[in-house]
Amino acid sequence: MLSLIVFLPIIAGLVILAVPSSQKQIIRIVSLLAALAQGVLAVLIWRGYDPSLPGITAGPGGSPLGSFQFVEKIPWISLQLGGFGSLNIEYFLGVDGISVTMVILTALVSAIGVLSSWTIQKQVKGYFILYNLLATAMMGCFVALDFFLFYVFWELMLLPMYFLIGIWGGPNREYAAIKFFLYTLFGSVFMLLVMIGLYFSVIDPVTGNHTFSLVAMANQANYIKGAILGPDNVMWRYVAFSVLFVGFAIKVPMFPFHTWLPDAHVEAPTPISVILAGVLLKLGTYGMMRINFPLFPEVFHASLYVIGIFGAINIIYGAFCALAQQDLKKMVAYSSISHMGYVLLGLAAGNSEGMVGALYQMFNHGTITAMLFLLVGVIYDRAHTRQIDKFGGLASYMPVYAAFVTVAWFASLGLPGLSGFISEALVFVGAFSSVTTRYIAMVSVLGIVFGAAYLLWSLQRMFLGQRKPDAAYDLVVGDDGHEHIHFHDWKGKIDLDGRELVMLVPLVVITIFLGIYPMPVLGMLTTSINKLVQVLSPLAMR
């Protein structure tokens, strides 16, 4: 099941390889079918998932696989190494509450990304092959339970992303693409060293061999005393934790490693922005929850304060930057940085409320930001500009669009009744109840105020009032005597067309539904989060 959901896109990619590049429609449809099939599988996984099993790690005495579900475990490579024993790598997939949430999010966002890619006209074949490769890599990261496998998928994301930004991006795409590539590679090569170090430090309790299994690594009893990352090697454990943290923080992105994100977003085509904000950023925080924290719980506890402070900086700094932006997409990009700060804050709280809030915020941020970028893409397609002050009074000419924007913007600023509110509230509940992060949380609340400020301000400038003299569109008086909006060289429907509605409506429905009744998602992840908190708690370390 999990193999299928991971490799479906790549199979579609191989099919596309055989299709002549002139058959653009077939290529698109094959990709869409793969994405829809992925969606169906995600629903099946969601229905078949038993929320009472925690996952995270194999407890003492339990099954060696832990209580992961849909597990697939096949020996992949078993090398004899000179003088050392053997190197064992497994093809090990499985989900628990943390990853199943992300799997559903990934399936959803990839499908919407395919729809959003319909307007790509340049080198359609190459585009969809890379897109499908990316989709496979993302999904693979979320279900891999072997560190080696995770790393392969993690690195596999970089190349397609580089080309997707670099070939189909905006004017400054070369710079943005290589910046993205270098930043993320910089983070991940250190992860490679930590991975090797961990391998030498961990013994699989069942086989007695060294192992890459994250399930075994998450249990501190499996570490060898005296090994490089063994329990007594405090200094290297701190170093390894920091290195991993930076690697994941670059992906989040956390201040001060965030500068690639605005560039990448501004240059990337709309669907890639959607994927980037909707899924890729979550991989950073997912990596922290799956690898960084449970493998080094004592270091995690020692650095709660630091993580919290960086979270607060992200929230406030991101909001300030967003406030200063003229480019709508850049504003949304900075708002992403700000909102990922809440995730970091929730993680830093270290308790169930905070962690649940963090994971839920990851899900909600995925859906909401996907929506935001889609909406930015809609106006950019029509007006070929994203400068906020080139618009004005759009609400009267594009009412449906304005309505969707309003919902998305309000969801983003955390209006009660929409999903963003619940996760942010949970994060703050968690952060306030933890002694470490209490004061950080108080400062971070300011972020909500600034968040409201930039969102409402941009809403007002673009949609309310009158057309500005230098606006990116003209007003013409139509046959019916009303004023209509006219974009230069835009032949399509002025307001949202059918394809755009198909992309946006499900996201809006999810946002509203999960704002009113969050249990379908929360119910799925709480058991795992409780277990994670227990694994991370200082008591469990002994």
Added chain:
Amino acid sequence: MFELPSGAEIQSIIASLSASVGFFIPEIYLSVLFMLLIVVDLVAKGRKNNLLAVTTLLGLAGSIFFIYQQHFLPAKELFFGMYVLDEFGIFFKYFFVLAGMLAVIITMADEQFESEVKSMGEYYALIIAMVIGMIMMASSADLMMIFLSMELVSFSAFILTGYFKRDPRSSEAALKYLVYGAVSSGLMVYGFSLIYGLTGQTNLINISSELSQHGYDPLLMILATLLILAGFGYKIGAVPFHFWAPDVYEGAPTPITAYLSVASKAAGFALLMRFFYIAVPHGGPSYEDILGINWVSLLILLSISSMIYGNVVALWQKNVKRLLAYSSIAHAGYLLLGIIVMDAFGTQSTLFYLLSYFLMNFGAFYVVILIANKTGSENLEDYRGLGKKMPLAGAALTVFLISLVGLPPTIGFIGKLMIFSALLAKGSLYIWLSLIGIMTSVISLYYYMLIPLNMYLRESPQSEEKNMNPGMVAQIIMAVLMFLTLYFGLFFQPLSDFAKYSSAMFGLRLY
């Protein structure tokens, strides 16, 4: 005055020689092939048909059979300890023969030979001579033999580098190669003479036992190793013995560049490992060094400077062959890391890395030739827009470059993984070395990606539709190399097991 040997002694010498011959068949076979090629050239009268190339290719393929036979022979010293047959040597025999075959295949694809060269007569024979020389380098067990085989390789390489007689770049490259080669082998021989002065022996094993029995002056020893390293460092192209590399790589015919960058480097590494692992003592109680400096510290120095220099200077290159030259300097640094750890795991990972380097570097050079055939240029700027015109070549080159960076799922990633694992298996001793390795490989991403950047992200200035199809055979070879690079990146077990099997020298499993 020498006394003439008695009849009985001559009898025993002959008996010993003829006993050794049975262990020397691939080398004899290749020497016969060398002579055969000269005869075939006379028959073909230097005509530019593929007769010579095919003969060479088939001949080399035939030698694989004889090499395979050697697996069943016991590891043994031959010819009075001049030469050795062991798993380590067999590994390199396969390596050089396969590299020779690929060089021939690449030559057949290279259209530059059509315009530059009148006769291909000596060319293939010299390639065979180089293969023989390298095989003997990897199997030498004696200082004399090491020097002779190295010179055999060098002289063939000098001629081949200058094979485009009318191209001033090619001649310049050959001259530079020659001058640097002469200086470094001079230094190396001086180092050998110091070793001989210390021990009175030329056989590697005898040197080792002599040194450990009678001790030695550490200052003299470090001087000797330094001088010898000049010779080996020249062969592997490590900083600071790399100065020839960029010019030679740029000027030489591209198949020769590819062959030198892979096989000559590998031969240098084979020698380096055999000499330092066997001859020069290390680690044991009799071991002495001066001011904490020993040959391992020298190698560490070479490795660090190669990784940093190669990767950083490559950033500014505008010519793809030159860029790959600096990248090959950097890769010498990574390969040295595997030797520095000095254990069986390290040897295994070095051998594996050589295999991975073989695939990805030959692949990269092959595509560079195909592109040069069509565009007539090796400049980065002329790669603009090629991704669209030559889709398979573009994709293949991207895969090879990604592999050179060391990203999964390619064989280059596994190579780096094994090297760094070998370093980290030593605990925290070499963490800082692996950090340098990792940091420099991030730098390398930038310049390697310049090529896909030009191929895919930039549009070609002239848009006329030329036929850019490199031909069916070339496409297949490219696809096979690309497939292998990816396949062994995911299922690397057979190669790694073979590398482990081959890490035995003189029939000994080291450490």
